[in-house]
Amino acid sequence: MEWHIEQLVNRISLFFAAIATLSLIYLFLRYPLSCAPSALNRRSHSQSLTLAHSPFPRSSCDAASRDVVPPEKRFNKLRSTRAFHRRVESFSSVFFSLRSLGLLFNASHVLCVSAGAGHEISALLDSGVVDVTGVELVDFPPLVKRADPHNLPFFDGIFDLGFSTGFGAALFPGRFVEEIERTVRRGGSTVLAVDGWGTKEGVDGVEKLFKMSNLLEVRNFTLDGSPMTLIVMRKTSSITRQN
Ligand SMILES: *[C@@H]1O[C@H](CO)[C@@H](O)[C@H](O)[C@H]1NC(C)=O
Numbered sequence: 001m002e003w004h005i006e007q008l009v010n011r012i013s014l015f016f017a018a019i020a021t022l023s024l025i026y027l028f029l030r031y032p033l034s035c036a037p038s039a040l041n042r043r044s045h046s047q048s049l050t051l052a053h054s055p056f057p058r059s060s061c062d063a064a065s066r067d068v069v070p071p072e073k074r075f076n077k078l079r080s081t082r083a084f085h086r087r088v089e090s091f092s093s094v095f096f097s098l099r100s101l102g103l104l105f106n107a108s109h110v111l112c113v114s115a116g117a118g119h120e121i122s123a124l125l126d127s128g129v130v131d132v133t134g135v136e137l138v139d140f141p142p143l144v145k146r147a148d149p150h151n152l153p154f155f156d157g158i159f160d161l162g163f164s165t166g167f168g169a170a171l172f173p174g175r176f177v178e179e180i181e182r183t184v185r186r187g188g189s190t191v192l193a194v195d196g197w198g199t200k201e202g203v204d205g206v207e208k209l210f211k212m213s214n215l216l217e218v219r220n221f222t223l224d225g226s227p228m229t230l231i232v233m234r235k236t237s238s239i240t241r242q243n
């Protein structure tokens with residue numbers, strides 16, 4: 001019991017630390033220092049007068065506005081790294097196995113929750129799946145939009161497959177599962193990739209959080225060198241089961 005509470009407290013403080021950090025990053029990206037509104041005016045003015053003599057930023061404001069990397073460029077840079085490819089390949093083999101289970105097709109509507117920079121989305125698109133939606137607490141264009149995994153901005157039952165590697169880090173695992181399960185159609189599936197090789201108790205614990213789905217498959221696999229467990233749930237009902 002104490003261990004459980006301690007873990008909850010740890011999670012909560014981690015969550016708030018993350019929120020604070022993300023807010024700061026967001027503010028910095030949005031408003032490069034406090035001079036944003038006048039930067040344009042001042043710049044065009046000073047540029048015509050002094051640009052030739054002054055190749056260096058005239059103030060920290062000028063420097064900040066130069067340093068903001070356009071989202072597309074940031075993503076392209078990331079996409080060109082070996083680490084990115086390695087992780088995408090790991091996901092490709094996961095999705096290949098979901099195809100062989102008959103849970104994924106090119107025409108599937110797929111939702112990826114807590115998608116980070118969108119590695120799994122890249123893997124899906126590369127394999128020919130056309131309709132993939134990715135969300136994360138902060139947006140990461142062009143593949144990932146901002147949305148809270150605990151409160152997904154989608155109607156019930158609109159996806160064929162819900163996929164996430166974010167369950168282990170969710171502040172409210174029950175709510176996290178409830179939301180992803182809600183957005184999947186009856187007959188569709190929710191697939192969680194959880195850290196570590198799954199023990200029977202661990203898998204049972206995750207399975208119990210689902211109220212409209214049954215366990216279809218559990219698989220050990222490695223994602224980018226780390227041991228993971230794939231828990232595949234199939235939605236059999238649209239009505240919440242009490243258990
Ligand atoms: C899915 O799309 C990819 C890319 O367009 C294609 O190569 C593949 O054959 C398609 N798979 C099926 C089963 O149609």
Ligand SMILES: *[C@@H]1O[C@H](CO)[C@@H](O)[C@H](O)[C@H]1NC(C)=O
Nearest residue numbers: 197198199200218219220229
């Ligand atoms: C996954 O690995 C663990 C540890 O080796 C093992 O206990 C478990 O049975 C494996 N699960 C599956 C589904 O293979």
